[in-house]
Amino acid sequence: MPNISQKGQNMPQSPIRKLVPYAEAAIREGRTIYQLNIGQPDIKTPQGALDAIKNNSIEVLSYSHSAGFLSYREKLAEYYKKHDIPVSSDDIIITTGGSEALNFTMGSITDPGDEIIIPEPFYANYNAFAETSGVNIVPIQASFEDNFALPPISEFENLITDRTKAILLCNPGNPTGYLYTKDEIQQIADLALKHDIFVVADEVYREFAYDGVTHHSIMSIAGLEEHAIMVDSVSKRYSMCGARIGCLVSKNKEVTAAAMKFAQARLSPPTFAQIASEAALDTPQEYFDDVNKEYTLRRNILIEGLEKIKGVKVAKPKGAFYCIAELPVENAEDFAKWLLENFQHNNETVMVAPAAGFYSTPNTGLNQVRIAYVLKRENLERSIAILEEALKKYNK
Incomplete structure (x- = not known):
């Protein structure tokens, strides 16, 4: 059969989306997944933007x-x-x-x-x-x-x-x-x-x-x-x-x-x-003020929660809605797959993005994950609790 290009072979998989098949399988099994892997905000889109399409x-x-x-x-x-x-x-x-x-x-x-x-x-x-x-x-x-x-x-x-x-x-x-x-x-x-x-x-x-x-x-x-x-x-x-x-x-x-x-x-x-x-572009400043307050609260919940988990280290972000955390594991990608394939806590688990894919230098960031704090506060608190239980079990 014909060969694909070298460029096609070299294209990297997305560390954000590569674990989606594992997540889909977990969902089919009836588990709830808190998705901390992707920067998809749950903040409501400004109504004016939606109305501009709806009323066109x-x-x-x-x-x-x-x-x-x-x-x-x-x-x-x-x-x-x-x-x-x-x-x-x-x-x-x-x-x-x-x-x-x-x-x-x-x-x-x-x-x-x-x-x-x-x-x-x-x-x-x-x-x-x-x-x-x-x-x-x-x-x-x-x-x-x-x-x-x-x-x-x-x-x-x-x-x-x-x-x-x-x-x-x-x-x-x-x-x-x-x-x-x-x-x-x-x-x-x-x-x-x-x-x-x-x-x-x-x-x-x-x-x-x-x-x-x-x-x-x-x-x-x-x-x-x-x-x-x-x-x-x-x-x-x-x-x-x-x-x-x-x-x-x-x-x-x-x-x-x-x-x-x-x-x-x-x-x-x-x-x-x-x-x-x-x-x-007509969105009032109050929208951004409210969003920033919400993300600040979410960030604080996440960072404070992660810092309480034994063996976890986290860099405190000043912007965006992500952080990098170092976990007490050798390979964060294996751990991320295990979370989706083999772990559940009250039929719930979390999905994180292995951070190695955010580096260009090989074999770097292997024990790190990127976490997006784009979930509601109560879901972030639940995610932290699940992650703590998962690390305890994984490291046994």
Whole structure:
């Protein structure tokens, strides 16, 4: 029979979704699963976004402009200006999710064999996007003990070669929840200017910053206009993961011109989802204030609960809605499978994401898991209790 491509063989499985067959089997057996593995918020989507679709009178569901609705881009530019991100509608390309924006970015700024430096652990699909584009990820390991703060800038500089095209940051971080300080962002900006490389910032969790800490966008750094590329999405901000609407933002006209060719090749982003996303921009600040309060409470419940479990260590996040926990096990993936295949407590179990898949360096993070605190508080409390019982039994 014909062979599939080497690229197809090399594409990594998602650590977030690879255990789904085990979960489906557990559900068929009648078990309840608390899903801590995936960043799917249970927060209600803003009603205005839902009503914009429900009450629409479109008779022909047509293509949009390849860059997305002009009205949406103009409104989005106004939103960014309120967040000290001075861009215009011409600097924005609407994409099918933040994932497509990252793919467009890699396609626009790299050639096969080029390198992108990324602090790890990082969003697992960066590995897949790099494989698709023929890009080599050069990881630089952030420290669990330091809550995954930015590694020393000298370590970044030591990794820069003539094939380095960009440094990629996720801010706040997925899977770590780390929120970079203004000084850390400035250090990366200065390094990029020194070596004339891009800084790509995945800022889809911008609205989720806790404990009075402020998010600092790469797009707000003066002098970095030709080097900065921002990736964004409505998925988490408005609890609209299924809309699959994101954007690529850059003031570098060569970058946006190149990205537009990729956008034209896929024709256009989805029309109904753009309508909902444009309407979502009218969401009042109270919505985000309430959401942040809720996630802060959930985070505190999770972190305090995990810290009470014998042998568990956890890094405290300042943003997003994830944390990395070290478990008293040798292989977290085996443990995660066992939770779904062989364990139940009162006919309930939990599903976690093994963290090894969030690293590029082999055999790293083997005893770590990513936990998303996207469940109601009572379900988080129950999940912690189940996890404690599971670890006791597993380690016997």
